[in-house]
Amino acid sequence: MRSIFSSATLEAERLHALDLYFMLAALAVLLLVAGLVVYTSLKYRDKGDGVEPPQESTNLSLEMLMIGGPAVLVVIFFFLTIRTSSAILPPAGETTPAVVVTGHQWWWEAAYPGTQVKTANEIHLPVGQRLLIVGTSADVIHDWWLPAFGEKMDVIPGRRNHVWITIKKPGIYEGACSEFCGQQHAWMRIRVVAQTPADYTRWLAAAARPATPPTEAQALAGGALFAHYACSSCHQIRGTAAMGQQGPDLTHFGSRRTMLAGLLENTPANVNRWLTDPQAVKPGAHMPRFIFGQDSIRALTAYLTQLK
CATH class of the missing domain: 2.60.40.420 (Cupredoxins -  blue copper proteins)
Incomplete structure (x- = not known):
């Protein structure tokens, strides 16, 4: 398409x-x-008889056609x-x-x-x-x-x-x-x-509905991390205290098929990669790298992917 x-x-x-x-x-x-x-090329080719083809100095009808034809096309x-x-x-x-x-x-x-x-x-x-x-x-x-x-x-x-x-x-x-x-x-x-x-x-x-509240323990921990650190200052998640406007709205992030403007499929593995080292995934992106342990990254991944 x-x-x-x-x-x-x-x-x-x-x-x-x-x-x-x-x-x-x-x-x-x-x-x-x-x-x-x-x-x-065929009519006026050199026939080898030494005779020069007839020369015409002017042809008013031909000149009018050459100028008028393109002019009519331009107007149309x-x-x-x-x-x-x-x-x-x-x-x-x-x-x-x-x-x-x-x-x-x-x-x-x-x-x-x-x-x-x-x-x-x-x-x-x-x-x-x-x-x-x-x-x-x-x-x-x-x-x-x-x-x-x-x-x-x-x-x-x-x-x-x-x-x-x-x-x-x-x-x-x-x-x-x-x-x-x-x-x-x-x-x-x-x-x-x-x-x-x-x-x-x-x-x-x-x-239009607010974000789905997490129910599993790992996602609950991820939600607490998201609210505590600078994530909420850049991203909005309606229904929570996160009201940032600098980055994408994440209210229903888990329902999207792709992430990073089409760079990757939206899967837990790709979210984990992105949170671990954003610049390695999309160099130049304005997402800063936070030094989280893998347990924290897994918790954040669980939280974001259940936002549907």
Whole structure:
């Protein structure tokens, strides 16, 4: 689903139709030029008789065609581009966004207006509805792009850009930041989970609930460690005293399929690796290394993975 030729939204279909017109026109020009080159080469080739071909100093009709043809193409594609742009990117107006996406080095935050829901990297959206997505950045310029969705969106500090999308069918659609933004730019992936409206409503209701309280002894110990050390100053876990805003919201961390913006599958083994030495897993990430013993790391792993 990463191909630009696989349209997952109605807006991408319009863009791809415009692309097709451009490619057909370019092919026609290529064939015309190639044909003229072959024709000229054959007609005016040296026949070995010493006779110079007829020379023409001017041909007004031909010159008008050479200038007028490209000019007409430019005008046609100008209006086609304006029409497509107006259709896929009208002003946001007073419309409430379906989601506000914020780019961070190197992960994506998604906040759902009108709710307390925040998530990271895995973004859930309903199909069959025209959705407004607003984007901004917390640090440097990033670029939100899912090839199957068509349009890119620059996310810029201090500015709110937007795109409109109408997803055609459920599925998982992947993309990435397409503006170089630092050391881990290559691992700033996007994962959109498109769901039926009913499934999306259920997901949103579940995501709005506070974190699941731990019940097992090891997870309880991990929760106490999380609250005691600096974890809670960077991360938020709704329903607890952890209210940090610097790192990803971890309220339902255990329900995500991936972690670290798509770098790894979300498994206890990978969480353990990450907590043991973040820089060895994702060099340059802003997660500091805490010198915990393995018992503490296992307890933190147990706590985080049960947050569903």
